Amino acid sequence: MEVLKIATAGSVDDGKSTLIGRLLYDTKSLTDDKLEAIERSSKQKGYDYLDFSLATDGLVAEREQGITIDVAHIYFSTNTRSYIIADTPGHVEYTRNMVTGASTSQAAIILIDARHGVIEQTYRHFFINNLLRIKDVIVAVNKMDLVDFSEGRYNEIKADFMKLVAKSDYEDQNITYIPVSALKGDNVVKKSNSMDWFTGETLLNHLERLDTHDIYNNGKMRFPVQYVIRPKTEEYHDFRSYAGKVYGGNLNVGDEVIVLPSATKTKIKEIYFNDKKYKSAARRSSISLTLENDVNVSRGDMIVKATELPKVEKQLSATVSWMSNKELAAGSKYILQHGIHKVLAKVNTINNKIETDFSGIEINVSSLKINDIASISLQLNKPIFFDSFKEHRTNGAFILIDPQTNNTVGAGFID
Numbered sequence: 475m476e477v478l479k480i481a482t483a484g485s486v487d488d489g490k491s492t493l494i495g496r497l498l499y500d501t502k503s504l505t506d507d508k509l510e511a512i513e514r515s516s517k518q519k520g521y522d523y524l525d526f527s528l529a530t531d532g533l534v535a536e537r538e539q540g541i542t543i544d545v546a547h548i549y550f551s552t553n554t555r556s557y558i559i560a561d562t563p564g565h566v567e568y569t570r571n572m573v574t575g576a577s578t579s580q581a582a583i584i585l586i587d588a589r590h591g592v593i594e595q596t597y598r599h600f601f602i603n604n605l606l607r608i609k610d611v612i613v614a615v616n617k618m619d620l621v622d623f624s625e626g627r628y629n630e631i632k633a634d635f636m637k638l639v640a641k642s643d644y645e646d647q648n649i650t651y652i653p654v655s656a657l658k659g660d661n662v663v664k665k666s667n668s669m670d671w672f673t674g675e676t677l678l679n680h681l682e683r684l685d686t687h688d689i690y691n692n693g694k695m696r697f698p699v700q701y702v703i704r705p706k707t708e709e710y711h712d713f714r715s716y717a718g719k720v721y722g723g724n725l726n727v728g729d730e731v732i733v734l735p736s737a738t739k740t741k742i743k744e745i746y747f748n749d750k751k752y753k754s755a756a757r758r759s760s761i762s763l764t765l766e767n768d769v770n771v772s773r774g775d776m777i778v779k780a781t782e783l784p785k786v787e788k789q790l791s792a793t794v795s796w797m798s799n800k801e802l803a804a805g806s807k808y809i810l811q812h813g814i815h816k817v818l819a820k821v822n823t824i825n826n827k828i829e830t831d832f833s834g835i836e837i838n839v840s841s842l843k844i845n846d847i848a849s850i851s852l853q854l855n856k857p858i859f860f861d862s863f864k865e866h867r868t869n870g871a872f873i874l875i876d877p878q879t880n881n882t883v884g885a886g887f888i889d
Contacts, residue, residue: 478681479557479560480558480581481559481572481582481603482560482582483562483602484585484586485587485593485596487587488586488616489587489617489656489657490561491526492525492526492656493583493662496656496657496663497550497662497677500678501678503550547559554682555682555686560576561575562574570795573795577606577871580609581610581612581684582603582611584599584611584613584614585616586613586631588624591631592631600639602830604643605795605887607867609646610650612650614652615632616654617655617657618653619655619658623660623666632651635649638832641832651674654677662677663677664676692723692757693866694723695721695723695778696861696866697719697777698719699772699776700718700814701773702715713764715762715763716765717762719759719761720761721758721866723757723779724755725742725745725754725755726753727743727744727745728742729742729779730781731777731778731779732778733771733775733776735786741765743765743766745761746763747760763777774814784859784861784869787854788855789822789853790852790860791850792850792852792863792872792886793847793848793850794886795886796842796844796845796883797844797883798884802850804821804824804840806821808875808876808877809875809876812871813869819852819854824842824850825837825848825849826839828847849889860888862888863887870887871885872885872886
C-alpha cells in the first residue's frame with residue numbers, strides 16, 4: 475500500500491489537533507480505548523463535543539497547555555493508502571521541530587483560523603514548506619463555523635495567502651485551499667452541507683487523489699550504494715550486486731553509468747527486486763543491481779548516469795537550520811553527514827541570517843542561536859558528490875554533528 479507523509483503546521487488554537495483527531499475519528503482509525511478516553515476526558519471537562527487533542531498531543535505539558543511542543547507521528551489508513559502525519563508545533567521557538575517534521579514529508583497542511591486570517595505564524599509555516607521544497611501544500615481555513623461559514627471571509631483569506639505565495643521562488647509548488655470546520659467535521663472527511671458554495675474536494679479526498687509519484691521532485695538519477703551483496707554460495711559463487719534506493723529518476727538495464735568517487739565508467743547489467751529481474755527501476759524503488767564490469771564498489775559509493783554528473787567539491791554554500799543551544803560561530807568545526815558519508819567541516823563564514831517571515835535577510839551576523847535559519851559557507855576536508863537541494867531533495871541535504879557530543883546540531887540544504 476502506498477504511504478503518504480504529511481506535515482501539519484498551525485498556530486495556537488488554530489485547531490490542528492482537532493483536525494487530525496477528526497481525520498482519525500471519521501476514518502475509524504481510533505482504537506476503542508483511545509475513543510473511550512477521549513469521550514471520558516471531554517465529559518470531565520464539561521464539553522458538549524469530543525476533545526480530540528488527546529488523540530495527538532502525547533506529552534502531559536501539551537495536553538495541559540493546549541499546545542503542541544514536540545513532533546508526533548500519527549498513523550492511519552484508508553482502503554487505498556496509508557498516511558503518516560508529522561504533527562509539528564507552530565511557535566517560533568520550535569522552528570527546529572517544524573523543520574524536522576517537514577523534512578521527510580511529501581505534502582503539508584497549513585491551518586489558518588478563519589477568525590484571525592493570515593498571521594505572522596502563517597508566513598513562517600509557508601517559509602519552511604518552501605525551504606524544504608514540499609510540492610503540495612493544502613491551506614485549510616479552519617473554524618468556518620465561527621464565521622457563519624462565510625464564503626466572503628474564506629475568499630479574503632485565500633486572497634491574502636495568494637499574496638504570500640507570490641513571494642515564493644518555488645514555481646512548481648501546488649497550493650490547494652479548503653474551508654473546513656474540524657470540530658463539526660465539515661469538509662474534512664465528509665462534504666459540508668453548510669458550505670455548498672465550495673465546489674472543491676474534502677481534505678481527505680484531496681489527499682487520496684494526490685499522485686504519490688508526482689509529489690517527489692524529478693531530478694537526476696542517484697543511486698547511493700547501501701550494501702554490497704555477496705552470497706558466496708555454490709549457486710551464486712561469483713555473484714556480486716549492489717543494493718540501494720533509486721532517487722530522482724529512472725534506471726534501466728544498459729544505461730551507461732559512472733561510479734563515484736572512483737569515476738569508473740560501466741553499464742547496468744541487471745536489475746533485481748528480490749529474486750526477480752526487471753528491465754528498469756522507477757525512482758523511489760529499492761533494488762539491487764549488477765554491473766557489466768568487475769569494478770570496485772563499496773557502501774557509500776554513488777552510481778549516477780554518465781550524462782548526469784553531480785558536483786564534486788570541498789567547498790559549498792548552504793542554508794542551515796540551527797538546532798542546538800550551543801551557538802554556531804564562524805570557524806566552528808563539525809562533522810558533516812551527507813547520506814552515509816561523514817566528513818570534517820569548518821564554517822568559513824555566516825553569510826546572513828534569513829528572516830522566516832519573508833521580510834529579508836540580516837547581514838553582519840556573528841553567530842547563530844537555536845532556531846535561526848541562515849546562509850553559511852563550509853570548507854570540507856574531502857570532497858562530497860552533491861546536488862543543489864532545489865534540484866534534488868535527497869542528494870542536496872546534510873546534517874551537522876557536534877564532534878564532542880555526537881548530537882545533531884544543524885540541518886543543511888545545499889545552494
